[in-house]
Amino acid sequence: MRDLLTWAGLDWGSPLSEGLVFGLGGALTFMYLRVPDLGTPIYLVGRNADFEANVCSRLGITTSRKQTDDPGLAWRWVTHQLDQGQPVMLNADIAFLPYLRVRLSNTRHDIVVIGYDENAGTVTVVDNDRLDPQVLSIDDLDRARSSIGFPDPVRYATWPMRFPSELPDLETAARSAAQESARGMREGAGQSLDPLARPGSSVTGSGLPGLDTFATDLRSWPQTMDAESLAQSRQALAVFIEKAGTGGGLFRRLQAQFCKDAASLLDSEAFALAGRSWTDAARVWSELAAAASNDSVPQSDLADLANELVNIERSACGDLERAATSSWHGDVRIDR
Structure with missing residues (x-):
């Protein structure tokens, strides 16, 4: 785009x-x-x-x-x-x-x-x-x-x-987008697949609740997969985080850049804070991808990184919500 x-x-x-x-x-x-x-x-x-x-x-x-x-x-x-x-x-x-x-x-x-x-x-x-x-x-x-x-x-x-002759007001667009992303993460995307069509051993989740599910399931992979499936799953995990058109860090690096650019263009400390939070999330996602690609890293280390991400992303969503709903003038926040 x-x-x-x-x-x-x-x-x-x-x-x-x-x-x-x-x-x-x-x-x-x-x-x-x-x-x-x-x-x-x-x-x-x-x-x-x-x-x-x-x-x-x-x-x-x-x-x-x-x-x-x-x-x-x-x-x-x-x-x-x-x-x-x-x-x-x-x-x-x-x-x-x-x-x-x-x-x-x-x-x-x-x-x-x-x-x-x-x-x-x-x-x-x-x-x-x-x-x-x-x-x-x-x-x-x-x-x-x-x-x-x-x-x-x-x-x-x-x-x-x-295309229009000019873009609409950036502040309105950025606040609306930040609110939508935060809401999507909080609420999840609903059912990932038709529950009636899923085999009983399926594990699915979306949004922040899904991230918690992912972290828990990641620790169980050695008990639920044979050696070949485990190796394939770890490699797939790294690819989906870093290579599948994500911009690195499972799209979190792109989200961080959005917040930083909005902060600069709108002189918004709230968006700057959100940018720092999503930069942290992108960093840990990339660490998880690197660990998944390294056969010598135990599965428990991957699960620990995923648990860290649960806390980081929950906090980052809060920062994104505050960027969407607050005006900043110097060090004073005015809630809308």
């Missing part, structure tokens, strides 16, 4: 960061799944499925997600936008994007197509997981857009957009 806003020439007086745009989606969350026959030993995600629609609504961008099962029609959606000189955002499964070099499926990853060459059979995309534009084959893009992987089929999801 940041790249599209930059292309449209929209900002609040300085270039937008990826984190500021992420945070304005109000999409921060937590979801954990350990379900037999899921296709991946575990599933961990730090942002909800409504990010694209919510950030567009909050910033006055007109869009709607288009989906189809017709690959020809889906390709025409892309070329039509590009031929008019406008890049286009798509959903794609990370498992089929060769430059990411991951095998786990995540069908809700956003990429922006900025060019194509039908003679060469290639497209050029920008991805928040890579600093530079990436060139991949049209066939690889089609596989990523037609994936039926987890958590749901992509069905060539495409987001054509019309």
Whole structure:
């Protein structure tokens, strides 16, 4: 989204960061799944499925997600936008994007197509997981857009957009987004899967309650998994935290940047405090990913880090709520 806003020439007086745009989606969350026959030993995600629609609504961008099962029609959606000189955002499964070099499926990853060459059979995309534009084959893009992987089929999801002439008031947008993220973490995202469809051995949870569930379940992995499944689950944990288009630290590093940018642009000590809290959360998530990747680190150490995260994120949500509802003038807070 940041790249599209930059292309449209929209900002609040300085270039937008990826984190500021992420945070304005109000999409921060937590979801954990350990379900037999899921296709991946575990599933961990730090942002909800409504990010694209919510950030567009909050910033006055007109869009709607288009989906189809017709690959020809889906390709025409892309070329039509590009031929008019406008890049286009798509959903794609990370498992089929060769430059990411991951095998786990995540069908809700956003990429922006900025060019194509039908003679060469290639497209050029920008991805928040890579600093530079990436060139991949049209066939690889089609596989990523037609994936039926987890958590749901992509069905060539495409987001054509019309941009406003200027962005709305940042303070209003930032407060609204902070409140939405805090509420989503406090309340959780509801049932992660249909409870009637879950095997009895499934473990699921979302929001702060789900984070507590995750920490408890993480300690039990050696007792509930064989050696191969345990190794796969630890590797998957590291990938979902650091590599699945998260910006590092399970999207917490992006959330911290949102808070820091809002603090700077709005002269808000409340947002600055929230930024420090979410920076701490991002750091510990990255420590957890590193520990999970190291076979010599005992499982109990991973569980201890997860328990630390329960407390850090509960406090960080409180800081986010205060940023959403308080005005700061010097050292004096005025509650709204």
